[in-house]
Amino acid sequence: MFCKYCGKEIDENAAFCPFCGAKQRDESAGQEEQPRQTPPYGQPHYPPYQQPYRDPADARSGGFAFLCFLFPVIGLILYLVWKDTMPLRAKSCGKGALIGVIVYAVFLILCIILCVVAFNFYDDYYYYTYARILLS
Numbered sequence: 420m421f422c423k424y425c426g427k428e429i430d431e432n433a434a435f436c437p438f439c440g441a442k443q444r445d446e447s448a449g450q451e452e453q454p455r456q457t458p459p460y461g462q463p464h465y466p467p468y469q470q471p472y473r474d475p476a477d478a479r480s481g482g483f484a485f486l487c488f489l490f491p492v493i494g495l496i497l498y499l500v501w502k503d504t505m506p507l508r509a510k511s512c513g514k515g516a517l518i519g520v521i522v523y524a525v526f527l528i529l530c531i532i533l534c535v536v537a538f539n540f541y542d543d544y545y546y547y548t549y550a551r552i553l554l555s
């Protein structure tokens with residue numbers, strides 16, 4: 420006979436086509452697959468999604484939060500590394516890094532403002548002195 424999917428000549432009694440793997444006898448193939456879908460008797464049925472492994476040492480950590488506050492890049496890396504196995508510690512790192520980034524951003528903005536103010540003051544002082552020299 421011929422495979423009804425790829426059309427190649429195959430054995431009369433073949434359950435599957437050796438060329439494309441398509442089922443040739445629906446009734447028997449269906450019976451063979453049936454037991455695989457339902458779990459065997461006496462065994463508990465596990466849900467398809469299993470909880471990821473959690474480290475028993477997982478806990479909120481002020482030390483790591485502070486470290487990540489000082490080095491937000493390290494905090495981000497630690498957060499990504501621990502977010503599955505140690506969610507609480509990862510959260511501490513993530514929070515520390517986030518606060519660190521905000522503080523650095525505010526600090527940077529303050530520096531820029533201070534610089535602008537300082538340069539303006541310098542300019543005023545320069546022009547003031549220059550004007551005095553010209554007027555004298």
Ligand SMILES: [Zn+2]
Pocket residue numbers: 422423424425426427436437438439440441
């Ligand atoms: Zn085939």
